[in-house]
Amino acid sequence: DADVTQTPRNRITKTGKRIMLECSQTKGHDRMYWYRQDPGLGLQLIYYSFDVKDINKGEISDGYSVSRQAQAKFSLSLESAIPNQTALYFCATSSVVPSRQPQHFGDGTRLSIL
Amino acid sequence: GESVGLHLPTLSVQEGDNSIINCAYSNSASDYFIWYKQESGKGPQFIIDIRSNMDKRQGQRVTVLLNKTVKHLSLQIAATQPGDSAVYFCAENTPTSGTYKYIFGTGTRLKVLA
Numbered sequence: 001d002a003d004v005t006q007t008p009r010n011r012i013t014k015t016g017k018r019i020m021l022e023c024s025q026t027k028g029h030d031r032m033y034w035y036r037q038d039p040g041l042g043l044q045l046i047y048y049s050f051d052v053k054d055i056n057k058g059e060i061s062d063g064y065s066v067s068r069q070a071q072a073k074f075s076l077s078l079e080s081a082i083p084n085q086t087a088l089y090f091c092a093t094s095s096v097v098p099s100r101q102p103q104h105f106g107d108g109t110r111l112s113i114l
Numbered sequence: 115g116e117s118v119g120l121h122l123p124t125l126s127v128q129e130g131d132n133s134i135i136n137c138a139y140s141n142s143a144s145d146y147f148i149w150y151k152q153e154s155g156k157g158p159q160f161i162i163d164i165r166s167n168m169d170k171r172q173g174q175r176v177t178v179l180l181n182k183t184v185k186h187l188s189l190q191i192a193a194t195q196p197g198d199s200a201v202y203f204c205a206e207n208t209p210t211s212g213t214y215k216y217i218f219g220t221g222t223r224l225k226v227l228a
Contacts, residue, residue, distance in 0.1 A: 103216070
């Protein structure tokens with residue numbers, strides 16, 4: 001079983017719809033992240049959470065919100081989807097100790113907004 | 115098909131040959147670097163990391179070289195195999211940006227020719 005699981009894997013929806021992407025992990029990591037990947041660009045950080053009560057904006061948080069429901073669950077919402085939010089979305093986790101460990105990624109959600 | 119990586123530089127290598135993938139990083143203060151492999155339809159997978167107090171680090175069939183003078187990182191893959199076909203990208207972290215914040219490169223596509 002995957003350590004970091006994202007659902008759905010693919011989603012096509014219409015402009016203006018509310019969408020939720022979900023992420024769950026079995027790695028026992030405290031830190032969780034949401035990234036966006038676009039063609040020709042590196043991964044961009046949307047939101048991150050260091051524990052259940054901690055939520056922080058990343059570089060490109062506008063138009064997105066998140067919820068950390070439990071240590072193992074971190075969801076990303078698009079309140080009113082727009083076409084330029086069409087992208088690959090990745091959830092990632094990392095441990096706290098030792099510092100600066102690689103992040104572990106799920107297999108992504110391909111989101112298309114028409 | 116995969117939308118990410120449509121315009122990436124491509125390295126084509128004969129099966130069994132060695133591959134060298136390069137990355138120019140952006141911040142001279144960066145002191146921790148990671149190489150990721152991303153196969154089609156999958157999330158980034160950690161390959162190897164290196165800290166700036168080292169010039170070279172070896173893993174299984176992979177070697178990372180760091181040249182801080184010219185801000186250059188390379189990934190060498192020995193005896194390249196068909197399963198090595200993927201997009202490879204580097205990530206950098208600086209001590210002042212927080213242990214969670216990485217700058218991700220756009221990647222190089224490696225194609226292994228039979």
